[in-house]
Amino acid sequence: MYSIAEENYIKSIYHLQRSNDNVGTNELAADLKTKPASVTDMIKKLQAKGLLQYEKYYGCQLTASGKALALSIIRRHRLWEYFLSEKLGFGWEEVHDVAEQLEHIKSSLLTEKLDAYLGFPRFDPHGDPIPDKQGKMISVEWQNLNEAPVGKTLKIMGVASQTQELLEMLSRKNLSIGAQLKITQRFSFDQSIEIELDGASGFNISERLAGEVLVKTI
Amino acid sequence: MYSIAEENYIKSIYHLQRSNDNVGTNELAADLKTKPASVTDMIKKLQAKGLLQYEKYYGCQLTASGKALALSIIRRHRLWEYFLSEKLGFGWEEVHDVAEQLEHIKSSLLTEKLDAYLGFPRFDPHGDPIPDKQGKMISVEWQNLNEAPVGKTLKIMGVASQTQELLEMLSRKNLSIGAQLKITQRFSFDQSIEIELDGASGFNISERLAGEVLVKTI
DNA sequence: TTAAAAATTTAGTTTTGGCTAAAATAGGAA
């Protein structure tokens, strides 16, 4: 049985791994609103428990059992969000903090009965997929450029919104549907990213724009 | 905001106070499955927070705000028990441990929305009354002699079951409906109690028998 | 290539809630 602190680390690492396979100490500390030194300590404990692989001064990645744990926490979180929203009438912005507490209740009987009671929902109120008992979930193929991994080849599938200004900017930059690109770098300074598009490299996209561009890993 | 450990202490003291206004350290340690020394430490902290009144080597009693806190925890606990049993189909013996975790979720919005969703139930699946938002609950007038307070005048209101053997024993002991009595002592050795009945004092009643005799404080 | 900056780890503390062993106190029996 894992503590609430341990579960929160695992969940955070899982989310951070979506955009970059290796998760650094500072990054994790920022996400968990704690200090890097505390993260180092905890990461060692989690490695000892076999939940992740850690290399000094480099970073960490979840093991298979770490990922399975993360998915079970995410499952509980999203089921509770669904419950709060659908059954209790919470606004979608009110559900997160309460679900953050409820996800740590330890009882697999509770999780399974809740799932059945809700009718085995596939998506939470924010549209995120809910993992099933085995940790499988409907893969959400599209993600925006802020969430997409660095270094992998991506294909533009669509845009999140359709304003005139956005479409104008996209066509000017040759960011059209079907185009293939690769993120070469992510700048923490302003959250902007640098991409390589059709061979041409080094052009920069603001965080604002990147959030509108939906891509799929190929 | 109180920690889970603090809430568990308050809840335990509240329950123990029902049978004896003053709660001793050993008694509390046994109930919480911890050691007397740990209890002393925590009790001092709770007194500093104004939740209870404590006198060295004597014991403690909840203050008004301690009682209010206890009632709000009991409210959450019983609402969750009702939910687990009525909505999720838990067996009545399965609800307690899970409710024990759920009762510590901090969100008054959650408690109130859950209450409304359940239709403002007055009793949990075990028949215990659920306190309302203000901490008021339907008073369960009758209690058995094991739960009744020491020293207060009690009136016999009925019996829990109606077997021949029980009724025979009761009539022999003059324990008839309407009779008034007072508990003079509770023996931890065998959980038996000593009562004073119609002026005559010093007779002993086994735990088994006491559980069948329903009384009301007058 | 080397020095400065940034990221990360180590060492030493703190807080919370628990523990053991020893000391203190209260209450009952002789």
Place this chain on the structure above:
DNA sequence: TTCCTATTTTAGCCAAAACTAAATTTTTAA
């Protein structure tokens, strides 16, 4: 009243999870 016993408290520690400050390693830039 005095002594014994049971209860309770004190003192000193431990583990988890955090923190600060200092040391170390990696990365970057001159």
